[in-house]
Amino acid sequence: MNVQRIRLVVQFISFVVLIYGGLFAIDLGNRLPTFACSYVPDHGGGCFLVGFQHMLSRPLPEFLGEQGIRLLKALGIAALWAIVINKAWCGWICPIGLLQDLLTRLRTWLSIDMSRFSWVARKRYKSVKYILLALLVLIPLGIGNGLISRDWTAPYCQLCPARPLLPLFRGDTTQFAINFFSLPTMALTGGAIVLVGLMFTTSFVKRRFLCSYCPMLAFLSLFDKVGLFSLKKDGSKCTRCGNCYRACPMEIREIEEEKGLKNLVTQDCILCLRCVEACPENRALEAQFAGFSFLKADAEAFLARQEAATGGKAAATKRRKK
Amino acid sequence: MNEMPPEHMNPSGAEGGRKLSRQERLVNKVRLHLAMTVREIFEEVEKDELRPKAMAYFDDIFRKFMHNGEGVIKAAEDQKVIGTYCVFVPEEIVYAAGGYPVRLCAGAHDTSEIGEDFLPDVACPMVKSEMGFASMPILDFYQRCDMVALPASCHWKLKMGEMLEPFDDVHMLDVPRVKESEKARDYWLEEVKRFQKRVEKITGRKIRRKALRDAIRRIQRAQREVVRFQELRKHNPAPILGRDALEVLNAYFYDEVNDWTDALATLNDELEERIAQGIHVAPPRAARIMLTGSPMVFPNWKVPFVIEDLGGILVCDEFCTSQRYLSDMVSVDEGTMGDMLMAIAERYVLPCACPTFSNTIERRDRIARLVDEYQVEGVIYHVLKGCHPFDIELKIIEKLLQEKGVPMLKIETDYSPEDVEQLRTRIEAFQETLKGRN
Numbered sequence: 001m002n003v004q005r006i007r008l009v010v011q012f013i014s015f016v017v018l019i020y021g022g023l024f025a026i027d028l029g030n031r032l033p034t035f036a037c038s039y040v041p042d043h044g045g046g047c048f049l050v051g052f053q054h055m056l057s058r059p060l061p062e063f064l065g066e067q068g069i070r071l072l073k074a075l076g077i078a079a080l081w082a083i084v085i086n087k088a089w090c091g092w093i094c095p096i097g098l099l100q101d102l103l104t105r106l107r108t109w110l111s112i113d114m115s116r117f118s119w120v121a122r123k124r125y126k127s128v129k130y131i132l133l134a135l136l137v138l139i140p141l142g143i144g145n146g147l148i149s150r151d152w153t154a155p156y157c158q159l160c161p162a163r164p165l166l167p168l169f170r171g172d173t174t175q176f177a178i179n180f181f182s183l184p185t186m187a188l189t190g191g192a193i194v195l196v197g198l199m200f201t202t203s204f205v206k207r208r209f210l211c212s213y214c215p216m217l218a219f220l221s222l223f224d225k226v227g228l229f230s231l232k233k234d235g236s237k238c239t240r241c242g243n244c245y246r247a248c249p250m251e252i253r254e255i256e257e258e259k260g261l262k263n264l265v266t267q268d269c270i271l272c273l274r275c276v277e278a279c280p281e282n283r284a285l286e287a288q289f290a291g292f293s294f295l296k297a298d299a300e301a302f303l304a305r306q307e308a309a310t311g312g313k314a315a316a317t318k319r320r321k322k
Numbered sequence: 323m324n325e326m327p328p329e330h331m332n333p334s335g336a337e338g339g340r341k342l343s344r345q346e347r348l349v350n351k352v353r354l355h356l357a358m359t360v361r362e363i364f365e366e367v368e369k370d371e372l373r374p375k376a377m378a379y380f381d382d383i384f385r386k387f388m389h390n391g392e393g394v395i396k397a398a399e400d401q402k403v404i405g406t407y408c409v410f411v412p413e414e415i416v417y418a419a420g421g422y423p424v425r426l427c428a429g430a431h432d433t434s435e436i437g438e439d440f441l442p443d444v445a446c447p448m449v450k451s452e453m454g455f456a457s458m459p460i461l462d463f464y465q466r467c468d469m470v471a472l473p474a475s476c477h478w479k480l481k482m483g484e485m486l487e488p489f490d491d492v493h494m495l496d497v498p499r500v501k502e503s504e505k506a507r508d509y510w511l512e513e514v515k516r517f518q519k520r521v522e523k524i525t526g527r528k529i530r531r532k533a534l535r536d537a538i539r540r541i542q543r544a545q546r547e548v549v550r551f552q553e554l555r556k557h558n559p560a561p562i563l564g565r566d567a568l569e570v571l572n573a574y575f576y577d578e579v580n581d582w583t584d585a586l587a588t589l590n591d592e593l594e595e596r597i598a599q600g601i602h603v604a605p606p607r608a609a610r611i612m613l614t615g616s617p618m619v620f621p622n623w624k625v626p627f628v629i630e631d632l633g634g635i636l637v638c639d640e641f642c643t644s645q646r647y648l649s650d651m652v653s654v655d656e657g658t659m660g661d662m663l664m665a666i667a668e669r670y671v672l673p674c675a676c677p678t679f680s681n682t683i684e685r686r687d688r689i690a691r692l693v694d695e696y697q698v699e700g701v702i703y704h705v706l707k708g709c710h711p712f713d714i715e716l717k718i719i720e721k722l723l724q725e726k727g728v729p730m731l732k733i734e735t736d737y738s739p740e741d742v743e744q745l746r747t748r749i750e751a752f753q754e755t756l757k758g759r760n
Binding site: 108111112113114118119235236237238239240241242243246247257259274278280299300302303306307309310311 | 654661664672
């Protein structure tokens with residue numbers, strides 16, 4: 001079983017559903033914790049951050065009433081999604097994730113080596129996504145209470161690279177522009193275009209560059225402990241060979257480093273399951289859904305996958321024919 | 323066995339009327355002794371009527387040690403031969419550059435005596451034996467090497483490089499001792515790349531992506547067969563003797579990897595059939611023994627022979643010359659040149675349980691795992707005299723095994739056959755206590 005191939009198929013289906021779903025009367029609601037951009041015409045599902053930011057842009061006393069309940073309801077639905085699918089949103093559904101993965105495939109096809117952050121740098125930038133998440137709450141609150149200009153409205157939509165990029169798949173180019181209305185809108189929408197550019201360029205150097213800073217990842221990581229998907233490690237079986245760390249697009253070193261770590265869905269994990277596939281030790285890594293184990297590290301399966309990875313299938317059939 | 327040492331191995335002196343020099347007489351003497359040792363081993367082995375037929379392939383390789391080791395390695399006439407020591411030299415790189423790797427770690431008693439010309443008496447017999455082979459034309463593949471790659475693992479190996487220089491083109495590999503740090507890993511990757519450049523220069527062939535990928539696949543195919551072999555060995559009662567298993571894995575040192583893999587596949591098929599037919603080489607109640615500690619290389623097989631002569635069964639080992647040599651695997655991820663080189667570099671160092679590394683956690687967990695997986699009842703900890711790294715870790719492993727409730731016997735020995743009887747007494751007593759436990 002090649003999980004990465006299945007993942008790619010799921011990513012494609014998710015992409016089609018989220019971008020074109022509206023054309024087939026699919027509506028997954030507007031509370032999805034993933035970059036399913038609501039600016040896409042006829043989208044099949046929308047990102048919960050749009051409504052969330054607008055709901056937060058209110059004077060504080062309003063939250064004591066109906067507005068507060070609306071906000072809690074929106075958050076509750078998003079949280080429920082986050083618990084059921086947790087980080088698989090990032091690894092299996094997010095359209096921006098798919099685009100980055102495709103660009104990575106293009107890079108490896110061109111045989112360009114990847115590079116990684118130094119361990120220190122990686123650690124240093126870990127907090128960025130949480131700072132962004134905090135600002136995501138604080139800026140709308142500031143707007144609603146007259147502290148920040150209205151030009152900052154829905155700042156994360158203005159800054160999000162999905163907004164200019166994803167409508168393009170429906171032939172809508174209007175979002176792919178800088179809003180020259182004021183300095184803040186210029187900076188934010190200009191930033192979005194820069195992020196799109198960064199996504200394309202960094203994909204030829206690194207894997208999933210944008211994800212490390214994504215406030216949605218930060219939001220989802222709040223549910224790591226209660227999410228239904230989990231990654232278990234049996235440290236006594238681990239040889240610390242480093243395969244998992246090398247395979248990890250998010251450069252999570254703890255998978256390899258810590259023998260005592262039980263749950264491997266750490267803050268940056270996107271549940272792509274590449275680590276489980278790269279693990280050659282029987283049952284050292286295990287992926288579970290609601291306690292049910294659906295993928296285990298396995299020496300024999302590892303070697304079979306490796307044979308495919310090193311172009312061995314053709315050679316194997318040739319030998320058999322002889 | 324009716325093979326006799328060849329005529330020219332006559333140690334007495336004259337050949338064609340010419341007086342032999344002292345050196346030549348010594349070479350002849352050692353060749354003769356080695357041939358006798360090998361013959362004795364195979365005479366003993368042939369008494370075993372239940373031996374798998376597929377073992378004959380591996381026997382042939384070692385029987386050639388009786389004839390100067392001619393034909394032991396299968397390098398083509400114009401193919402460059404790269405000698406390797408320890409478990410840190412990336413063979414994928416040698417194969418990818420069109421070279422032929424041969425592991426030179428040695429186990430012969432007579433050459434270890436020659437080695438004393440270079441090393442102090444207290445040096446470990448393996449290093450002494452290797453010096454003996456390197457400095458004298460006893461086995462031809464030692465002389466055939468166009469370069470030898472020597473990792474600076476233990477202190478003996480570290481200093482052996484300079485001693486080898488008069489005889490070989492030596493390439494030292496600096497293995498980081500504290501492998502956890504980021505800089506150590508980067509450094510080791512650079513060492514691997516330096517080795518790659520050197521091998522490319524010697525073979526005159528630049529390593530391309532496809533060649534490296536093919537080389538990785540060849541070795542992975544061998545490892546896949548080893549996984550199967552080890553799974554079969556877990557079967558109780560055992561389908562194959564441990565000493566035969568040691569021989570199979572030891573043969574990997576010399577054989578061409580594809581040929582070896584095919585031979586092991588044939589053996590595995592035979593073992594599967596045996597298990598299906600209920601044929602086993604040891605009774606179900608035989609004490610299941612595991613070996614760990616200093617490596618054992620052909621023809622230093624006295625300990626496994628004693629264990630199994632006494633009715634025990636050697637179910638697994640943790641030797642860098644055997645099981646551990648082939649258990650860790652390269653994991654190709656993206657398949658770019660950089661990715662494959664990093665995968666190769668990491669495979670040889672990160673999971674390695676060599677005691678020359680600062681931490682023992684990899685080895686402790688590995689031993690604990692082996693004990694559980696192979697239902698080991700007793701562990702024999704083998705220390706070669708002068709092998710400090712394994713001696714240092716003894717207490718730690720002893721404690722681990724105590725906690726697991728598995729008895730351990732330490733034996734300290736060298737390559738000399740003199741202490742066999744003494745070993746027999748001790749191992750017999752140990753295996754008796756194991757029986758008493760059941």
